[in-house]
Amino acid sequence: xxxxxxxxxxxxxxxxxxxxxxxxxxxxxxxxxxxxxxxxxxxxxxxxxxxxxxxxxxxxxxxxxxxxxxxxxxxxxxxxxxxxxxxxxxxxxxxxxxxxxxxxxxxxxxxxxxxxxxxxxxxxxxxxxxxxxxxxxxxxxxxxxxxxxxxxxxxxxxxxxxxxxxxxxxxxxxxxxxxxxxxxxxxxxxxxxxxxxxxxxxxxxxxxxxxxxxxxxxxxxxxxxxxxxxxxxxxxxxxxxxxxxxxxxxxxxxxxxxxxxxxxxxxxxxxxxxxxxxxxxxxxxxxxxxxxxxxxxxxxxxxxxxxxxxxxxxxxxxxxxxxxxxxxxxxxxxxxxxxxxxxxxxxxxxxxxxxxxxxxxxxxxxxxxxxxxxxxxxxxxxxxxxxxxxxxxxxxxxxxxxxxxxxxxxxxxxxxxxxxxxxxxxxxxxxxxxxxxxxxxxxxxxxxxxxxxxxxxxxxxxxxxxxxxxxxxxxxxxxxxxxxxxxxxxxxxxxxxxxxxxxxxxxxxxxxxxxxxxxxxxxxxxxxxxxxxxxxxxxxxxxxxxxxxxxxxxxxxxxxxxxxxxxxxxxxxxxxxxxxxxxxxx
Numbered sequence: 207x208x209x210x211x212x213x214x215x216x217x218x219x220x221x222x223x224x225x226x227x228x229x230x231x232x233x234x235x236x237x238x239x240x241x242x243x244x245x246x247x248x249x250x251x252x253x254x255x256x257x258x259x260x261x262x263x264x265x266x267x268x269x270x271x272x273x274x275x276x277x278x279x280x281x282x283x284x285x286x287x288x289x290x291x292x293x294x295x296x297x298x299x300x301x302x303x304x305x306x307x308x309x310x311x312x313x314x315x316x317x318x319x320x321x322x323x324x325x326x327x328x329x330x331x332x333x334x335x336x337x338x339x340x341x342x343x344x345x346x347x348x349x350x351x352x353x354x355x356x357x358x359x360x361x362x363x364x365x366x367x368x369x370x371x372x373x374x375x376x377x378x379x380x381x382x383x384x385x386x387x388x389x390x391x392x393x394x395x396x397x398x399x400x401x402x403x404x405x406x407x408x409x410x411x412x413x414x415x416x417x418x419x420x421x422x423x424x425x426x427x428x429x430x431x432x433x434x435x436x437x438x439x440x441x442x443x444x445x446x447x448x449x450x451x452x453x454x455x456x457x458x459x460x461x462x463x464x465x466x467x468x469x470x471x472x473x474x475x476x477x478x479x480x481x482x483x484x485x486x487x488x489x490x491x492x493x494x495x496x497x498x499x500x501x502x503x504x505x506x507x508x509x510x511x512x513x514x515x516x517x518x519x520x521x522x523x524x525x526x527x528x529x530x531x532x533x534x535x536x537x538x539x540x541x542x543x544x545x546x547x548x549x550x551x552x553x554x555x556x557x558x559x560x561x562x563x564x565x566x567x568x569x570x571x572x573x574x575x576x577x578x579x580x581x582x583x584x585x586x587x588x589x590x591x592x593x594x595x596x597x598x599x600x601x602x603x604x605x606x607x608x609x610x611x612x613x614x615x616x617x618x619x620x621x622x623x624x625x626x627x628x629x630x631x632x633x634x635x636x637x638x639x640x641x642x643x644x645x646x647x648x649x650x651x652x653x654x655x656x657x658x659x660x661x662x663x664x665x666x667x668x669x670x671x672x673x674x675x676x677x678x679x680x681x682x683x684x685x686x687x688x689x690x691x692x693x694x695x696x697x698x699x700x701x702x703x704x705x706x707x708x709x710x711x712x713x714x715x716x717x718x719x720x721x722x723x724x725x726x727x728x729x730x731x732x733x734x735x736x737x738x739x740x741x742x743x744x745x746x747x748x749x750x751x752x753x754x755x756x757x758x759x760x761x762x763x764x765x766x767x768x769x770x771x772x773x774x775x776x777x778x779x780x781x782x783x784x785x786x787x788x789x790x791x792x
Contacts, residue, residue, distance in 0.1 A: 258285040315348040339380040350391040379408045483514040505534040632781035679720035693756040
């Protein structure tokens with residue numbers, strides 16, 4: 207029992223990935239699970255625990271849907287019970303952590319929230335602090351993926367305050383790091399970077415550096431690379447490598463292959479962005495040498511190498527690699543644009559139009575938000591390349607130039623048809639949104655006229671539970687529907703509970719009773735209703751409307767509006783005006 211669950215998981219995963227061929231892999235998996243089940247049925251003591259450990263590990267990495275998850279959790283429960291019987295607390299805790307991670311991966315967020323507290327208490331009681339923060343991270347990720355950012359930030363604030371009071375530097379580190387993750391999910395990159403940097407400063411005060419510090423460094427490096435801050439990027443990458451080497455010395459039994467792959471990948475992309483393709487190729491070689499069998503590494507390597515060979519005018523090799531990248535990740539649209547770019551560099555390339563047409567169709571099918579900008583960039587690049595070839599080969603490329611003009615005309619027609627479809631869709635959405643606005647206004651009027659919430663003028667704390675709820679509902683109704691305090695961007699659940707003199711649970715219950723939904727959703731609904739009215743009835747700018755409706759930032763307003771109505775505020779205003787003009791003409 208000297209090996210930790212983490213090491214066994216990695217060893218068994220590598221054994222699993224080394225199986226060759228899809229059918230062989232499936233057969234081997236089934237054969238191995240059957241064999242392990244037979245061992246479990248007859249084994250005892252440490253042998254039985256090891257067999258359960260190996261089987262749960264195999265099933266953990268295979269859990270990707272409801273059926274496979276249920277199979278894994280059944281074995282995991284059996285493993286936890288056996289570890290408890292044999293008083294192997296560390297293995298018991300590791301198994302509980304893996305079960306939480308599997309539920310997050312499969313989107314079972316309600317179960318994560320129900321089981322996280324019990325698991326956290328178990329790990330804390332048994333001194334498994336790093337494992338405890340792994341589970342805490344999964345809980346925060348669960349909140350983020352449901353859009354419960356207020357819950358996540360409230361939990362993190364409480365954890366940070368408690369850690370500060372207890373001088374728990376590890377707790378402070380994770381609270382700051384995970385707060386950065388929440389802001390990343392909200393696309394608030396600057397705030398995320400601020401909290402990541404705070405977590406780095408806290409980690410410097412800890413003798414044994416937290417394992418997740420390497421993840422923080424990688425996130426910061428990626429941010430700097432995307433923003434083009436290459437001086438900062440290379441400086442921090444050097445620190446990241448130093449830290450990883452220190453961690454390897456501290457944890458000689460731990461494998462850091464994935465972290466090195468990530469570092470090499472970041473370097474390869476950075477040098478590719480900078481046009482230093484020889485250095486990018488060096489890091490691609492490093493990625494490939496340790497990332498054998500890893501589809502993510504294979505994709506990144508193929509994508510970057512296609513750019514390298516394109517820059518060297520080795521177009522056949524570039525096309526071969528970009529096709530491999532597309533096969534590995536069919537949904538990543540930038541690989542398709544890269545392929546058309548490579549084809550546009552080939553003289554008289556016979557399939558440029560076909561590939562462009564396929565790329566346009568794909569982009570339209572997934573409704574990629576960057577479709578028009580990418581297509582315009584592609585068309586501009588194509589025109590520039592075509593004109594350069596025409597200057598050098600006027601006579602030979604006459605027919606090709608003519609074909610290029612026809613190609614561009616067809617692209618314009620496709621763009622026009624696509625935009626017409628979008629216009630029609632937007633008009634339909636506007637009519638639907640107006641109907642929703644009318645229904646919402648009717649509900650608000652009914653609430654304002656409702657008298658069942660009325661209670662005597664008595665302090666809320668002195669009322670019975672039912673009268674207490676009614677009293678809170680009445681006050682909430684007046685504050686939101688009469689005083690419209692939701693237009694204050696600084697309004698939070700905490701300020702509202704303080705103003706009402708109630709606790710958070712009473713407030714949540716009141717929102718459900720009065721409005722049929724939770725605080726965040728209803729506040730956003732009211733703000734969006736005001737925003738829609740201003741978009742139709744005023745000439746205010748989008749930024750001004752965002753501020754008047756109570757949204758903190760323009761980005762938040764646009765994201766909430768798009769998520770609720772499936773179109774942007776700008777598109778809504780344009781489609782709404784066009785409908786008014788049409789109605790007037792009729």
